Amino acid sequence: MTTSNVDASLNKSGTDMDRLRAALEAQARALGFDCIGITASGTIENAGKHFLEFIASGGHGDMNWLAAQPERRIDPRGLWQDVRSVIMLGVNYGPGQDPLAILQQRTRAAISVYAQGDDYHDLIKKRLKALARWLVATVPSEVKVFVDTAAVMEKPLAQTAGLGWQGKHTNLVSREFGSWLFLGAIYTTLELPRDDAEIDHCGSCQACLDICPTAAFPAPYKLDARRCISYLTIENKGPIPQEFRKAIGNRIYGCDDCLAACPWNKFAQEGREAKLAARDELRAPTLVELARLDDAAFRALFTKSPLKRIGRDRFLRNVLIAIGNSGDAALAEEARRLLDDSSPLVRGAAVWALAQLLSDEAFTAIKTNAIADERDESVREEWELAS
Template sequence: MAGGGAGVADLCGPRLLSQAVRLSPDDLKAALTREARALGFDQIGVTDPGATAQAGKYFLEFLDSGGHGDMDWLAANPERRADPRVLWPGVRSIIMLGVNYGPDANPLESLKRRSSGTISAYAQGDDYHDVIKKRLKTLARWLAAISGDEVKVFVDTAAVMEKPLAQAAGIGWQGKHTNLVSREFGSWLFLGAIFSASDLPRDSSDTDHCGSCTACQDICPTAAFPAPFKLDARRCISYLTIENKGPIPREFRKAIGNRIYGCDDCLAVCPWNKFAQEGREAKLAARDALRAPALVDLARLDDAAFRALFSKSPVKRIGRDRFVRNVLIAIGNSGDADLADEARRLLDDTSPLVRGAAVWALSQLIERDAFAALALQADGEQDSTVQQEWQAAAS
């Protein structure tokens, strides 16, 4: 799961041009495809702005169910997300583009290293928003110059339903885990969109190829899929470790294991990954320091060290306190008694969010009598949420 907002990345139009070269719609689309490939996009497809009406209906039902949790940005201006023509009445074609970020190792393997943290594959390199946005802007300016028509660019930063639009454009289909699946790249595609005032030839929509497979639903540690093609984000580890700003609910802590930012389980288990390819963009490749970082090192990060380690990474946006909260949940699940000292030290952290997670982690790693003695010393805790953690852990 990536962040949300409501901004337009770029706007280009004929006012930028002294002359526009007019091509036929077919020739324009062919030239656009060549240009996109030259810029490093692995997939491209074109769809009609009205192609996702049914998906818009499902989206509104999702909001009504409360499945979006605290992601208020999803519920802001829902009519815009449900229908691209509300977002921009001038749009006549939507160009969907994909960049492959296939990992060079199975993301499920790092879950076995309980004293290390697991960061979602998409977040182990540079922030894809920044990498892809530059390419989209370049392609959009080219299209505006050739067509003479206005364009707008979006990379997961506005009210756009990228996955239904990508399916309508033939790039892949939304699997039972609600994520996009590609027959060529499996689960590993970053998406971007260009809205254009040009009327371009449409591609055929992709269709569901999941069949009777339920691997993505079966593997979910927190049972976040109440039914095929439906997600309750409030139970999703990606939501809990990224979007959730408060303490992680106790009922999910054990299931989180050592996942400290996001979760790839439902993506990695998909059988279509047998066709996946390793990504070719160096900036999106995993940094060695983020492949399976030691929990002991991560627990010692102050704000400056956190920012330095996650420079240009999407992890940086959740801040040091939420990240160390996640690290402490992983420490509590590690079974490594040597990590108890890290949890004990963080009982005095300046952040109540961190202190509360440290209480739980310590309760999982030391003997009950020793923990009860610490709990007696915690009467001076001022934060009510942290007090509740002590009480719940000691009971």
């Protein structure tokens, strides 16, 4: 990698932090980052308190990794005691069309915008590592990079670094990019010039709260993950609770409703092109084609995709819930075929889907033989509840 005259000057002196900051920002944008901000390591005390309250309430559900070693999350120095500055970076992934329009196409699958392309963890981490290498080569220092997989509270740090603020839906909102930013962090031992924290611009708006299909927000700025469709379709490993199945509609991976409702998104859509492209085959696939995926086909379709991590069984569980909500009786045959699947999770969801699509008489006729052969208690319970 060649260095500019500015870089060479910095290598010689290593003292002009303002010029380093300017060069760092230019390099970040050259690598594809849309925004950058810098904060001190000990700036998120209030966010840490809120996080501990969230864990104590059980709002994290089965995401036990969130509750593990909370001291490493509530202060960057708990993760790395030598960190002096935190460089926060964002990449715009705003969609080019209304992400909620797919919800009206009930025989097609709605996949969250962020998951329609390759896994952002891999894409963003490559850029972070490249920027970190440039920084170390320019001014000798130590660095660590993080993308949503370590004990880092990215959103509070991004707010103190001036990239945006945590909205009432608990996600970051930017005045330039709305609710559509991937975040990454570089921890460094350098004392870099800080940015001012962003203030809350939500005002009286609560569009993100009002649109939530499952009432996952008990109050503004508070999320109960156990009611969130993103949690239910991704993190939840068991059957989706009965009370949420209808509300899920055709969302088979994640949910964009609260993000898409944010009025600040209009600024993200004015001449700002998303830097991470969606794959055509994941924009609006049919439920039929997804229901027919065996394990090999599932892995092939979702190579490099975040969907791959939930595995075929949980994926088909979600697809079957969408089939049950489709209102299309022709899809009942897909659910019926999956009554013979090797996974109890899939069979149980197939039972529910059939109950939604068939007449009582037709459903009972299938149940009589199927329940007699079923040995899994959870699936037998689905049959009984669907009666």
